[in-house]
Amino acid sequence: MESAWERDLQMLDYRYRSQRAPINLSEVIIPGLCAGCGARHIGLCEALSDEDLNFLASVSKPLAVQKGQTFVVEGDAARSFFNINHGVAKLYKDMPDGRRQITGFVGAGDFVGLAADSCYAFSAEAIQEVRMCRFDRSELRNVFGRFPAIEQRLFDFASHELVVAQEQMLLLGRKTAVERLASFLDGWHHRIVHTEDSNSGHGLPMTRADLADYLGLTIETVSRALSSLRKLGVISVAADHGVSVLQSTRLAEIAQAASSGSTKIQPMYGLRGSKTVATA
Amino acid sequence: MESAWERDLQMLDYRYRSQRAPINLSEVIIPGLCAGCGARHIGLCEALSDEDLNFLASVSKPLAVQKGQTFVVEGDAARSFFNINHGVAKLYKDMPDGRRQITGFVGAGDFVGLAADSCYAFSAEAIQEVRMCRFDRSELRNVFGRFPAIEQRLFDFASHELVVAQEQMLLLGRKTAVERLASFLDGWHHRIVHTEDSNSGHGLPMTRADLADYLGLTIETVSRALSSLRKLGVISVAADHGVSVLQSTRLAEIAQAASSGSTKIQPMYGLRGSKTVATA
DNA sequence: TGTTCGCATTGATTCATATCAACTTCGAAG
DNA sequence: CTTCGAAGTTGATATGAATCAATGCGAACA
Incomplete structure (x- = not known):
């Protein structure tokens, strides 16, 4: 199922060798790569036609990182976006004394790199082998202009990320x-x-x-x-x-914390916080 | 400074009376309102020309809520976006038993309503008198197509919101x-x-x-x-x-938690979490 | 001008979770 | 087969923050 991706990588390698020129692997353009991608029908790419995908592939580069490898470092200049095709990575923030907060786990179909102003606000490390497509931030504006579907998709993704983030704040705080x-x-x-x-x-x-x-x-x-x-x-x-x-x-x-009648495991201690009276 | 806004509201009232027709106040279109807006040079509007602003004003409606008033309810269909002009509001999530987590405070120049899929993922309540512009979600797509500057602005705002949200997760978790x-x-x-x-x-x-x-x-x-x-x-x-x-x-x-030499107030107890060794 | 009430501060005590410690399992290396 | 270390579980104890409780203070109001 995902061997298609590996075949494409091999094809890349073939092209590289056959051209006999000092081409940086990551700079090679691979039209048609998306066709066999495991993430073709999820995430960002789901919204696109094959034709649009070809264009998208022309401005993205494949990237694979091994388990344990860090591919985004908090504070680095935010030059790239990533679209995960396979595997799981953790996004996290560290404090100087070693305390760490993981802000999310991302997998196939997820988009990484939104949480950044000029620099990344987080680090990212693969907890499995992770394969993804890398986009240039500067290119993305062009993509938006050309494919409103992508722009809308990414906007919706960002909105959903905010929903999830707020849910996590409730979890961590209360x-x-x-x-x-x-x-x-x-x-x-x-x-x-x-x-x-x-x-x-x-x-x-x-x-x-x-x-x-x-x-x-x-x-x-x-x-x-x-x-x-x-x-x-x-x-x-x-x-x-x-x-x-x-x-x-x-x-x-x-x-x-929604009790459904019989066996409730509600906190047997009092409620925390400002004791806001529940309206529901 | 903000009396311009109030003058415009009064003008609205005048129009309403002079037309002697059953016009819903919130439905009245007010071209030129932005000119005197206190938030003209911050937030979303900063990126726009006066001409563009006039168009934007034509698809937005002014709204004022009193201190203590809730103007977004978690779970309600997300039909509107809000751009705050004045005052401060709190965004929060409640649990069935009354526990509450405030996810953010928003003020002049801030945009409210991103954190929503089809329904709002949060509630919003004014903690001061709040004045804002309300946009229709369905209209926003049109606005995006017509004014890429707004779209870019909003995208950057969403990115920044995610940065802030992750920072807050670190705060709440560690x-x-x-x-x-x-x-x-x-x-x-x-x-x-x-x-x-x-x-x-x-x-x-x-x-x-x-x-x-x-x-x-x-x-x-x-x-x-x-x-x-x-x-x-x-x-x-x-x-x-x-x-x-x-x-x-x-x-x-x-x-x-960055100690700067002399007087450190580092936690005198051990570090929490997984004791990740600090790399810095 | 006293009463009431919302909001805030401070002290005493309790508790949920952190910390410290012992032990198990499992897979890789030798 | 033995050793070793990473990962996980469980028990005993410590502690930061929650809870319980008392008090202070200013604004609204009778």
């Missing part, structure tokens, strides 16, 4: 450890179901440390929260630490 | 109470200095409860953090609870 984990698992479950074939027992690609840095917790608390949800029968944790959702509805209820 | 407050005061100080004349001792428009809901704390902790910063000599708190920044550099250092 939810308990178990609620945070339930929220993440609920969201990831949906993402997986919508993206891949919904086979059960998908192992999470990120470590407990990544989860902790994403949820504003420690690895120990993440582990304990997983145990709590397991003991409630909402999830199961495999021997290889993979997580399966057993009761997705219950999981969502815990995530939203 | 910073201590004092660091959170210092971060907020540092940011607000800059915003005020850049927006209005930088007179000292500006009272914050939001209550301690708002601050708590913004910083993921309780009002008591906010109050204690303010006292801590006051005792350090970094800020002063007036009798009317207004806050003045005395040492902006020091404030920024505390906000970023």
